[in-house]
Amino acid sequence: MNKNYKILICDDNEAFCYLLKEQLLEEGFNVDAVYDGSFAIDAIKKKNYDVLLLDLNMNDVQGEEVLKFVMEYNVSLQVIILTTIEEIKKAVQCIKMGAYDYLTKPYDKDDLIFSINRACEHKDLIVKTTLLSKEVSKKSSDTIVGKSTELKRVMNLAMKAAMSDSNILIEGETGTGKELFAEYIHKHSARKEKPFVVINCASLPDQLIESELFGHEKGAFTDAKSTKQGLVEIAHGGTLFLDEIGELSLALQPKLLRFLENGEYRRIGGITNLTSNVRVIGATNRNLLEEADNKNFRKDLLFRLNVITLTIPPLRDRKEDILLLANHFLETKSPIRAPKHLSPEAEQVLLNYSFTGNIRELEHIIERAIIFAETEFIQPEDLNLPLANLPIRALQVADGEQFPVELISMDDVEKWHIARILKKNRWDRARTANDLGISPKTLYTKIKKYQLKQD
Ligand SMILES: Nc1ncnc2c1ncn2[C@@H]1O[C@H](COP(=O)(O)OP(=O)(O)OP(=O)(O)O)[C@@H](O)[C@H]1O
Ligand SMILES: [Mg+2]
Structure with a gap:
């Protein structure tokens, strides 16, 4: 019902926390509670919460400090301030700092649930907007057209893959529909309400790929002016599509492997291990097993990834x-x-x-x-095809020259081809017959039939 939204409660009144937690669990939320600001900061570093319910007056680290941390560290986390009537001024100050809402104690349960639900929706919206502005979320034309047995077989497997939560490798030549299938799998999976995030591993230099994927801390490198969330965080709960995964450098492969193994990662410059739950779909137009044999791709990473392999046949x-x-x-x-x-x-x-x-x-x-x-x-x-009307594909492959497009009948094509090979072999008939795979006698008959003459 509540899509498994994760709520963190931070209040130094343990009894109050307990009560609140019980109420929210009943509503179907996923809830943790901590009793001090410093614990809240630790918890936020480790888990990707959607909403933080934050008390302002605590013993050690105060609510405002936690809020400040959240604003720097995880901009999509929504903070609802829990306060008393006497402290309303402080709460308003917090709204100015970026908190989403405030409620005064004793709170009304319906008001609280209403506010939490709106905060969750707001968070989803922020994630979506971030995705749109990064252009990682694509327009979707989600119909997969085709009735061939080859395509049906892949669709069948894709449906099974969608039902599972395993990582998936999609292989296929360029333009065969790898991304379309990845999106299809996401849309038919239990993760469909969460983001589908795309990153092309061939599009950026190493360090940028790492910071796009895992994020970075403020000051981690020259251009890192503020903390940035990685796509693995943004995709939390959803699907991460790693396009052209065969291009991922050997330096980054162990980091991805670790993430696939236990969902753990670190932002660049970070010292804490963070976790996120995403399903990874990789796509490649290379043969990764061969790449692994040639030591260009880690075998252990390949085996983590290709739990299910979908091979899309060429058109x-x-x-x-x-x-x-x-x-x-x-x-x-x-x-x-x-x-x-x-x-x-x-x-x-x-x-x-x-x-x-x-x-x-x-x-x-x-x-x-x-x-x-x-x-x-x-x-x-x-x-407007380069070699329109070409009836025999083999010719196109063997041939460096332009095929005369006005030739229509098979006889025309045969005549053209024999003349070409004769010319290439300077009219050596034995060689030509051999090249063409016919007997010298047949060649002789064809030369007569088509009235071919040496220039
Ligand atoms: N079966 C299909 N039915 C309808 N449209 C399709 C189908 N397969 C592919 N397309 C369309 O063809 C185009 C190319 O597909 P897509 O981008 O998924 O290919 P790709 O394998 O990821 O290519 P590349 O390797 O170049 O990244 C897209 O516009 C996609 O919508
Ligand atoms: Mg693609």
Whole structure:
């Protein structure tokens, strides 16, 4: 009900703490209580609380000091001041310092619960805004389109992975939908109400990745003007997506390993171990087992990560999905008043294309075609493919030269190919027949059939 929000009570009146704790436990919150400011500071360093209920008058370390610490240390933690009527001025001062709310003792239980719930919502909002401003939370088009058996198999496994809470490794060529699947898993998991945080391990230098991931203390390095929370903290309760995890440096890998092992980490420049609870999904377009054999990636980290491995097949291995996806992009990207469709010829071209950039490439091809097509129907030339109409993929691989796109029939292609290999071998027929994998006799017949002549 209360999404497991974590509340810390700090008040030197033990009996009062006990009572309050019982009431909040009944409401479904996760509650700890401490009896002095210094204990509160320790507890906040160790656990990621959502709301702190803070008494102002305590023996040792006073409430204001704790509040000051929170404002520097954990800006998303919401503080509600518990005070007496006589001290209302102090409480107002605390609001100015950044506390979320105050309540006067004896408090009304409903008022208290109301205030705590609002503080929790406020915290969620802050986390979301931080994510948006970091652009780590992406716009989501969460439909996974496809009906091929290969894709269905991956979807099935993704669903099972979502139900579990294990770490996951997603493998696949560029543009196959690794991030889409990671988000799909998050949205179908018990963590769906909490943040989905993305960091690309290849996008930043080492120290910045570390400080993005784990945060830093004020003064930890030249630019560290204030304490910063790491993404592992922001993602608390949710999912952390480490894109291009194969690029993570060997220096950072042990730190991530430790975090995966027991949820512990340290901010840069910090001396206390902090903990956070996130599920990690890593994505890579490399073969990490090979990388591990070559000592570029730690095996122990790989085994922590690939409890479940999802391998997304390239688009050329699931041709059934090509037109479905193309039509999906046409539907979502065409102007509503002027919907566009694929002509049968354009469909044929797409079905024969190799899509080295996979679904992202298909998406771009369609976006461009929508702009270029002059009529309602997209023609092959609107697709603007580098080697359009290429019927035999092997040719494209073997061939450095441009394939003449006007060749349509198989005979045209055969003629072109034989002529090319003959030319390459200076008309040595035995070698050419050998290269082509046909007998010299067949070659002879084909030379006659196509009327090929040495220049
Ligand atoms: N099955 C699918 N259905 C609909 N859209 C898809 C599908 N797979 C991928 N896409 C879309 O294709 C684009 C590329 O997908 P995504 O960014 O998830 O790929 P990726 O594997 O993470 O790529 P990279 O390795 O380059 O980071 C996105 O716009 C995504 O929404
Ligand atoms: Mg990606």
